[in-house]
Amino acid sequence: MFIINSVSSIYRTLDRGVLRDIALACLAVWVIGLSYGAIAVASGFPVWFPAAQSVLVLAGASEFLFIGIVAAGGNPFAAALAGLLVNARHLPYGLALPDVIGRGPGRHRGWRRLLGSHVMNDESVVFALAQEDLPRKRAAYWACGVGVLIAWPGGAVLGALAGSLLRDTGAFGLDATFPAVILALIVPALRDRVTALAAVAGAAIALATTPFLPAGLPMLLALAGVAVLAVRRGAAVPAR
Amino acid sequence: MKDTTLAVAGMLMLSAGTLAFRFCGPILRERIAFPPWAARLLEVAAVVLLAALVATTALTEGHGFAGLARPAGVLAGGVLAWRKAPFLVVVLAAAGTTAVLRLLGVP
Numbered sequence: 001m002f003i004i005n006s007v008s009s010i011y012r013t014l015d016r017g018v019l020r021d022i023a024l025a026c027l028a029v030w031v032i033g034l035s036y037g038a039i040a041v042a043s044g045f046p047v048w049f050p051a052a053q054s055v056l057v058l059a060g061a062s063e064f065l066f067i068g069i070v071a072a073g074g075n076p077f078a079a080a081l082a083g084l085l086v087n088a089r090h091l092p093y094g095l096a097l098p099d100v101i102g103r104g105p106g107r108h109r110g111w112r113r114l115l116g117s118h119v120m121n122d123e124s125v126v127f128a129l130a131q132e133d134l135p136r137k138r139a140a141y142w143a144c145g146v147g148v149l150i151a152w153p154g155g156a157v158l159g160a161l162a163g164s165l166l167r168d169t170g171a172f173g174l175d176a177t178f179p180a181v182i183l184a185l186i187v188p189a190l191r192d193r194v195t196a197l198a199a200v201a202g203a204a205i206a207l208a209t210t211p212f213l214p215a216g217l218p219m220l221l222a223l224a225g226v227a228v229l230a231v232r233r234g235a236a237v238p239a240r
Numbered sequence: 241m242k243d244t245t246l247a248v249a250g251m252l253m254l255s256a257g258t259l260a261f262r263f264c265g266p267i268l269r270e271r272i273a274f275p276p277w278a279a280r281l282l283e284v285a286a287v288v289l290l291a292a293l294v295a296t297t298a299l300t301e302g303h304g305f306a307g308l309a310r311p312a313g314v315l316a317g318g319v320l321a322w323r324k325a326p327f328l329v330v331v332l333a334a335a336g337t338t339a340v341l342r343l344l345g346v347p
Contacts, residue, residue: 021327028331049247056255061293066254072302076243076250083254087261089289092282094265095274101266117262173338176310179298180317180334182290187321189287198284199291206292211303222292226285 013139018131022140025123026147032060032181033155035174038163039064040156043071047160054156058149059121062086064178074214085220093125100128100141119145122185194232201225307347313338 011019033054040050045067053063062083069079094117101116119142128141190196202225206218213221274282298314300306317334325333 024326024328028327031331031335045247046244049244049251053251053255056251057258059258061290062254062258064297065293066250070247070250076247077253080250080254080257084257084261086289086293087254087258089286090258090261091265091268092279092286094262094267095269095279096283097266097269099266099270113266114259114263117266118259120262120265171339171342173309173313173335173340173342176298176313176317176334176338177331179294179310179314180321180330181327182297183294183314183318184321184327184330186287186290186294187318189283190291195284195287198288202288203291203295206296207299210296210300218296219289219292222288223285225288225292226281229281229284 010139010143013135014143018127018136018140019143022123022127022144022147025127025144026151028177028181029060029123029148030151030155031174032177033152034159034162035177036060036064036067037156037159037161038174039159040067041160041163043067045071047157050156050160051153054153055149057083058118058152059083059087059090060152060178061182069214078214082217082219090120093120097125097128097141098134098137100134100138102138116142116145119149121145121148122182123148126185126188194229197232198225198228201228309338309341309346312341312346 014022036054037047037050040053041047050063050067053066057063057066065086066076066079066083069082070076097120101113124141124145127144128137131137131140186199190199202222205224206222209218209221294314298306298311313334313336316337317330320333321330
């Protein structure tokens with residue numbers, strides 16, 4: 001029942017432009033889910049694997065990384081650690097967000113909190129941060145979070161089923177959609193000069209070390225790019 | 241894939257750890273106040289990780305270069321995102337550019 005109440009409340013709270021943008025973001029997630037499912041199957045995973053992972057992990061970047069490392073012959077626990085490294089950003093997300101999950105009716109509180117945490121992702125966080133007041137932030141967060149919870153596994157299952165028929169996903173350029181979406185999501189943050197410098201430094205470190213190191217490790221080393229903050233502190237940070 | 245049981249165990253570890261990250265943030269926020277510099281550091285570190293992910297997934301495949309078509313598509317998407325094009329346009333432009341380049345024989 002609380003889901004039905006929440007849906008009508010979301011519909012009343014958000015204006016149609018925001019709902020349309022959220023729907024578009026979910027459609028993009030669905031398309032990437034298609035490529036994720038297809039790539040997983042092409043890498044030798046059974047159809048149920050990306051399906052289960054898309055629901056249980058619900059974090060695209062780490063799932064691609066996990067599939068990629070395991071398919072390349074890497075240890076699944078090393079792949080999980082690499083994925084966790086990528087997903088560690090959800091901790092600062094939770095710290096940066098106001099109370100968007102909400103408390104809800106007492107009886108459902110624990111479940112609401114668990115589901116509300118699970119639907120935290122790049123898209124739901126970005127949409128929540130973009131709204132003006134707390135009721136709108138909360139509505140946008142839940143609308144996008146639940147939308148992704150449907151779109152991502154939905155795309156993954158369909159992609160996995162189609163992927164076993166369509167052999168060459170590369171011909172459709174689907175492999176370019178994942179980095180493009182992540183890039184689109186961090187573009188607003190990159191408008192800040194110091195963040196952009198740190199990001200470029202980190203990306204350069206990751207690229208330079210990728211030929212020599214096991215997957216996942218170059219990403220860890222990329223964190224050294226944050227050192228730009230210390231170097232630039234005197235100049236740029238106090239100005240904010 | 242060599243060992244399904246091991247892969248499932250890895251997936252469960254990834255899902256449990258990810259949920260823990262998601263669950264702890266809001267709870268910690270209720271209890272402790274982070275100094276602004278620490279919040280800033282976490283925020284920039286998240287963007288740095290994602291930028292490194294973009295660079296490696298766009299430009300490399302395994303331990304080698306991925307070819308020109310994919311990074312060209314990602315670049316097209318990135319330029320559109322910078323110009324504040326809608327999300328779907330960014331995604332379709334990236335896939336479309338890469339697909340057309342491959343059709344023309346670009347690796």
